[in-house]
Amino acid sequence: MHKYIIRRILVFIPMLIMLSIIVFALAKAAPGDPFTGKILDPTVDPEVFNEQREALGLNDPIPVQYFRWATSMAKGDFGESMYYKGRDVQSLISERIVNTVYLGLFALVITLVVAIPIGIYSAKNPYSPLDYSATTFGFLGLAIPNFFFGLIAIYVFAIKLGWFPAQGTISNIHITGFSEFLNRIHHMVLPGITLGLAGTATYMRYMRSEVLDVLGSDYIRTAKAKGMNDRNVLYKHTLRNAIIPIITLMGFEFGALLSGAIITEQVFSYPGLGTLFINSITNRDYPVIMSITLLLGVAILIGNLLADIFYSIVDPRIRYD
Amino acid sequence: MTQQAVLQVDNLKTYFHLEEGKTAKAVDDISFKISPGETVALVGESGSGKSISALSIMQLINKPGRIEGGKITLNGKDITNYNAKQMTKIRGNDIAMIFQEPMTALNPVFTIGNQITEIVRKHKNMSRQEAHRHAIHLLKLVGLSRAEEIMKEFPHQLSGGMRQRVMIAMAISCDPMLLIADEPTTALDVTIQAQILDLMNEMKERFQMALLLITHDVGVVSQYADRVMVMYGGQIVEEATVDVLLESPKHPYTQGLLDSLPMVDKDVNRLGTIKGTVPPAYDFPSGCRFSTRCPHVMEKCHSQNPSLSTSDSEHHVRCHLYPSEVKE
Ligand SMILES: Nc1ncnc2c1ncn2[C@@H]1O[C@H](COP(=O)(O)OP(=O)(O)OP(=O)(O)O)[C@@H](O)[C@H]1O
Ligand code: SF4
Ligand SMILES: [Mg+2]
Numbered sequence: 001m002h003k004y005i006i007r008r009i010l011v012f013i014p015m016l017i018m019l020s021i022i023v024f025a026l027a028k029a030a031p032g033d034p035f036t037g038k039i040l041d042p043t044v045d046p047e048v049f050n051e052q053r054e055a056l057g058l059n060d061p062i063p064v065q066y067f068r069w070a071t072s073m074a075k076g077d078f079g080e081s082m083y084y085k086g087r088d089v090q091s092l093i094s095e096r097i098v099n100t101v102y103l104g105l106f107a108l109v110i111t112l113v114v115a116i117p118i119g120i121y122s123a124k125n126p127y128s129p130l131d132y133s134a135t136t137f138g139f140l141g142l143a144i145p146n147f148f149f150g151l152i153a154i155y156v157f158a159i160k161l162g163w164f165p166a167q168g169t170i171s172n173i174h175i176t177g178f179s180e181f182l183n184r185i186h187h188m189v190l191p192g193i194t195l196g197l198a199g200t201a202t203y204m205r206y207m208r209s210e211v212l213d214v215l216g217s218d219y220i221r222t223a224k225a226k227g228m229n230d231r232n233v234l235y236k237h238t239l240r241n242a243i244i245p246i247i248t249l250m251g252f253e254f255g256a257l258l259s260g261a262i263i264t265e266q267v268f269s270y271p272g273l274g275t276l277f278i279n280s281i282t283n284r285d286y287p288v289i290m291s292i293t294l295l296l297g298v299a300i301l302i303g304n305l306l307a308d309i310f311y312s313i314v315d316p317r318i319r320y321d
Numbered sequence: 322m323t324q325q326a327v328l329q330v331d332n333l334k335t336y337f338h339l340e341e342g343k344t345a346k347a348v349d350d351i352s353f354k355i356s357p358g359e360t361v362a363l364v365g366e367s368g369s370g371k372s373i374s375a376l377s378i379m380q381l382i383n384k385p386g387r388i389e390g391g392k393i394t395l396n397g398k399d400i401t402n403y404n405a406k407q408m409t410k411i412r413g414n415d416i417a418m419i420f421q422e423p424m425t426a427l428n429p430v431f432t433i434g435n436q437i438t439e440i441v442r443k444h445k446n447m448s449r450q451e452a453h454r455h456a457i458h459l460l461k462l463v464g465l466s467r468a469e470e471i472m473k474e475f476p477h478q479l480s481g482g483m484r485q486r487v488m489i490a491m492a493i494s495c496d497p498m499l500l501i502a503d504e505p506t507t508a509l510d511v512t513i514q515a516q517i518l519d520l521m522n523e524m525k526e527r528f529q530m531a532l533l534l535i536t537h538d539v540g541v542v543s544q545y546a547d548r549v550m551v552m553y554g555g556q557i558v559e560e561a562t563v564d565v566l567l568e569s570p571k572h573p574y575t576q577g578l579l580d581s582l583p584m585v586d587k588d589v590n591r592l593g594t595i596k597g598t599v600p601p602a603y604d605f606p607s608g609c610r611f612s613t614r615c616p617h618v619m620e621k622c623h624s625q626n627p628s629l630s631t632s633d634s635e636h637h638v639r640c641h642l643y644p645s646e647v648k649e
Pocket of ligand 2 (some may be wrong): 373490572573574609611612613615616617618619627639640641642
């Protein structure tokens with residue numbers, strides 16, 4: 001078990017290096033640099049730009065640039081923003097990342113709280129009216145794009161009904177204590193549901209088919225033949241098995257959650273990593289873009305790592321290989 | 322015959338309601354009795370309804386199946402209309418069951434100890450420690466000497482034979498009066514098969530259980546059973562004591578089963594002498610269900626399904642070839 005976890009962590013390191021190379025290469029491959037748009041400005045001597053490029057090291061050989069970037073990233077120095085002059089990337093990211101983490105957690109909690117019980121119910125009562133409704137909702141949830149659902153939600157629940165705010169994280173900065181918490185939750189409802197929609201549909205379908213599968217298995221028949229009651233059969237024997245693939249799914253879905261957050265934050269003008277990311281792309285703010293991309297990649301890798309480790313804990317069959 | 326039967330089944334019917342309005346009569350009007358300490362074998366080809374009969378007794382039939390009628394009496398008590406809660410007190414406690422596939426019959430994510438203590442704690446109201454001790458005792462009883470270690474192991478760490486021993490330990494854990502074993506050795510190596518059957522027989526005698534042994538293997542029948550019921554198309558077509566049945570089978574199907582014995586390592590699935598295959602349970606021929614394959618088929622067989630004769634109380638047969646006996 002410990003060996004397994006250590007091995008998984010060791011595999012993590014080369015993946016991290018690969019990821020950093022890819023991020024760097026993509027950033028380099030993208031046309032233009034922070035000076036590109038300005039080169040057409042006839043009042044500025046192109047030579048000035050070139051001097052600046054030289055100063056920033058943008059004219060060095062690519063491997064040299066990569067190595068310089070990677071070592072400073074590894075030291076926790078993400079560089080300086082090229083757009084917000086004088087601000088380092090860490091501070092830009094750290095003031096936004098909390099919002100994104102909260103939003104993601106909120107969406108995940110909604111997703112699991114809704115999807116798992118409904119999935120179980122659907123499996124226990126296949127082809128019941130609720131099962132059919134859940135199936136329909138599931139297809140809609142997967143088919144409707146995030147941003148579209150978000151716009152509709154804003155129109156209906158924020159503008160028409162006025163139940164929830166349409167944007168931001170808090171009404172004003174003077175709110176404190178428990179009412180601050182409530183106010184933040186209130187702001188998170190619409191983006192949270194929007195972000196959690198596709199995941200809810202996915203987990204629900206998954207849970208339904210897993211539970212249905214397990215309920216038909218031999219060991220469930222054994223449990224029943226032993227005289228175990230319905231509750232024991234469902235909550236002990238069935239769920240403990242059905243949850244295993246769900247954990248793997250969470251590893252995969254983590255990436256979808258993060259990329260969904262980028263779009264959702266944009267729709268709701270929610271000041272998180274996603275809006276920062278999109279803005280940085282528009283501004284060609286490479287240090288920020290690269291840092292966020294790398295951060296998202298690392299988050300996904302860690303998500304998968306955690307899912308794997310968790311998986312090895314709940315499934316005794318893979319502990320010893 | 323004065324002794325009260327452990328299990329009495331009367332006119333049991335279990336149908337599967339399939340799509341397109343078809344009905345599979347998997348078990349269609351079977352009746353039998355099992356006396357205390359008796360081993361009754363239930364034999365027949367694949368699809369004849371053996372497992373569904375057993376599961377019906379346990380009331381473990383899933384949709385689209387349904388018990389359509391009949392009466393099940395356990396030790397004098399009519400349990401036919403017991404609800405789900407009442408049945409949980411019967412299952413594992415009064416009737417225990419062992420299944421064909423030891424590889425999948427145990428829950429992969431719980432330890433052996435967990436799965437055995439669970440059943441004794443439920444039925445015997447034992448404390449954790451008592452249950453633990455009892456489980457170790459049971460594991461040793463079924464020949465697993467590393468009992469303490471096995472308690473902490475998971476099913477995938479055991480061989481098929483060991484898992485079936487665990488299943489037997491679980492089955493006998495609450496002193497049931499009836500053990501139903503549904504092809505308990507079919508999935509095991511030939512060398513292990515005899516060990517498991519001997520163990521089951523030993524446990525049966527030690528705990529004075531009655532045993533309903535479902536099998537394909539006529540060799541097993543002759544060695545362990547007192548009485549045999551031959552099943553075909555959801556019905557019992559012949560029933561007699563082992564000696565009588567093996568010596569003088571009456572039903573053409575039984576004769577076919579026994580004829581094929583020396584040729585095909587006793588596997589009823591690969592019969593040498595009975596032509597064709599079992600008709601599907603939703604499409605039985607009218608008249609005698611064996612008529613599509615019977616070498617002695619007559620006019621009457623196509624129109625009328627023979628009933629199980631009761632003239633000879635020791636030897637019942639369902640075939641038009643033996644009409645005279647009815648009058649005796
Ligand atoms: N879930 C089901 N849905 C529809 N029909 C079923 C179902 N389960 C069983 N049946 C029907 O019941 C019949 C009897 O099945 P059963 O499992 O009792 O056979 P068996 O005698 O135990 O065969 P085997 O030797 O292969 O175990 C089958 O032929 C099939 O037509
Ligand atoms: S009743 Fe007719 S068809 Fe059926 S077994 Fe007897 S002889 Fe054969
Ligand atoms: Mg069977």
